[in-house]
Amino acid sequence: MNRDGVIFTGGGTEGNILAILSLARAGKGKHVITSSAEHTSVHAAMNAVEREGYEITKLPLTSNGIVDVKLLESFIRKDTVLIAIQHVNSEIGTIQPVKEIGEVAKKYNIPIHVDCVQSFCKLDISEFSPLVDGIAVSAHKIGGPKGCGAVYLNPRRRTVPVFPGVTHEKGLRGGTIDTPAIFAFATSIENFHYDSERYWNLRKLLKEKLADTSCYFIEGDEAHQLPSICGLCIKGAEGQYVMLRLNEEGICISTGSACDINSASGTKAILAMGHGLSEARTFFRVSFGMDTTEEHIRKLGEALVKLDKEIHN
């Protein structure tokens, strides 16, 4: 990875859109591959290039919540100009096989952009960073300020700037950068600590608490799962209802990723895995942070057990 490729942005949304538009528009063909379970910002960029005449292939997820790399390879065409895949899914926390996808992209010399907003500072991205051409990250996911992030764009790849005629950030993003926010972002990187083992234990505890309920996890296998994001469903209860009832108990959860809160699209991952719409409506998301304790999980478990009993008795 060449540090000259780093551009500061107003967050992950801007990073994804900037990378996708800049890389796709620089290609000779008009075909892009992505997954159905990407963040809204990726879909927004895909919609923009689709309006410009590009064809978009959206891959489903397997029952394990990941992209099938062989299937992805089978969709590559002579005119494929970009592959855009997230590293960690914000709704269910599954980890995509980005290294394998990067190797496929390299074999065909196709640029690849990776949305690392949910994985930055939590997982090691160095195993695939030399293989990829775009990486978007966001400060507020690691305790930094909102409205700040960065995107890496491989300087060796041709790009078409989204902002015309600007000179800041190597001509790829206009405007004076927000130095205090970037300083705070750098500090949050230094201070952030992701204790994977602790989160696996909290996840295990939650599973134990829910063992005799109709509540179940939508997840990947251990090697492809971030422990701090739990995608859950309770049979027969809308996710919205579960969220409101837990709020009454002072527990904050969401029905999808926090940035999708105003849209009905917090269930892209479960739908991409082939689950039906009525099951997707029962989906809700629990995420652990640095301050989440075993006591919080016990309280959450008890509240869900109570809710499950109310619904099924």
Ligand SMILES: Cc1ncc(COP(=O)(O)O)c(C=O)c1O
């Ligand atoms: C996977 C993913 N990508 C992108 C974003 C957007 O980042 P930002 O809120 O910094 O615009 C989010 C936000 O939660 C996300 O989860």
